[in-house]
Amino acid sequence: MVILDKICKSYNSGRPAVDQVSFSVEAGELVVLLGESGCGKTTLLKMINRLIEPTSGRIEVNGQDVRESRTVELRRSIGYVFQGIGLFPHMTVAENVGITPRLLGWPQEKITKCVDELLDLVHLPPGDYRQRTPDELSGGQQQRVGFARALAASPSLMLLDEPFGALDPVTRDRLQQEFAEIHRKFELTVVMVTHDVGEALLMADRIIVMRDGRILRSGTPGELLSDPQDGYVAELMATPRRHIEILESLIHQDKNPNLPSP
Ligand SMILES: Nc1ncnc2c1ncn2[C@@H]1O[C@H](COP(=O)(O)OP(=O)(O)OP(=O)(O)O)[C@@H](O)[C@H]1O
Ligand SMILES: [Mg+2]
Numbered sequence: 054m055v056i057l058d059k060i061c062k063s064y065n066s067g068r069p070a071v072d073q074v075s076f077s078v079e080a081g082e083l084v085v086l087l088g089e090s091g092c093g094k095t096t097l098l099k100m101i102n103r104l105i106e107p108t109s110g111r112i113e114v115n116g117q118d119v120r121e122s123r124t125v126e127l128r129r130s131i132g133y134v135f136q137g138i139g140l141f142p143h144m145t146v147a148e149n150v151g152i153t154p155r156l157l158g159w160p161q162e163k164i165t166k167c168v169d170e171l172l173d174l175v176h177l178p179p180g181d182y183r184q185r186t187p188d189e190l191s192g193g194q195q196q197r198v199g200f201a202r203a204l205a206a207s208p209s210l211m212l213l214d215e216p217f218g219a220l221d222p223v224t225r226d227r228l229q230q231e232f233a234e235i236h237r238k239f240e241l242t243v244v245m246v247t248h249d250v251g252e253a254l255l256m257a258d259r260i261i262v263m264r265d266g267r268i269l270r271s272g273t274p275g276e277l278l279s280d281p282q283d284g285y286v287a288e289l290m291a292t293p294r295r296h297i298e299i300l301e302s303l304i305h306q307d308k309n310p311n312l313p314s315p
Pocket of ligand 1: 064065070088089090091092093094095096097248
């Protein structure tokens with residue numbers, strides 16, 4: 054579905070932001086790009102839908118070199134949820150969700166039906182939410198609208214850049230589960246960026262760990278936890294591992310091994 058071959062991106066002189074990155078994503082797979090701030094995740098994601106052009110290398114989406122696709126059509130065919138939320142503040146929820154269908158020239162009746170279905174899908178009853186503007190929504194509700202907007206043109210590929218970043222833990226957990234359901238239901242292919250190791254482990258079919266613009270390790274969550282093969286990957290996996298161990302011992306012994314006994 055997506056193939057990246059020896060992708061490099063240099064913004065200025067100095068070290069490239071993305072350096073010789075190659076990987077592929079199978080149809081229906083949810084791949085997470087994981088790494089610390091500044092390691093090149095957003096740059097890499099934006100090159101897939103040509104919001105940024107690579108300095109060198111080749112990217113294919115659906116068997117076609119993205120340089121040979123028309124940029125506007127390519128972007129419309131790929132759902133994109135931004136870092137931050139990026140809703141248009143002066144438009145209603147319905148107008149935000151319906152942007153791509155409107156650009157595609159759908160008749161208004163079809164747009165309205167599609168928008169209402171999508172709002173139902175992301176658990177925002179259309180009767181309550183259709184006419185609100187983004188400033189009348191909570192952060193989690195705004196993010197749901199962002200998902201609905203990205204799903205509006207029935208994309209088979211979704212690019213998500215820290216889509217749950219700004220949410221409280223409960224809303225975050227709920228939205229992660231809801232998105233995982235949408236991913237399975239529509240057999241979406243997803244490339245998602247995060248620097249949250251727990252989120253990566255819970256959501257990914259496969260995790261690609263990046264550092265300084267390069268890929269350090271790629272594998273399933275289980276593989277990365279049981280066999281990190283790299284010092285930095287082991288360090289990343291240490292915290293969730295420790296949390297799992299503490300939780301297990303709390304469940305089994307009803308006490309925290311990290312706390313002194315009373
Ligand atoms: N337009 C730009 N011009 C110059 N340098 C840039 C530009 N955009 C990004 N960079 C640099 O490229 C590197 C990678 O940035 P990028 O936004 O891809 O990181 P990231 O992994 O998404 O980080 P974060 O987790 O903080 O969002 C950083 O060092 C950043 O400063
Ligand atoms: Mg980023």
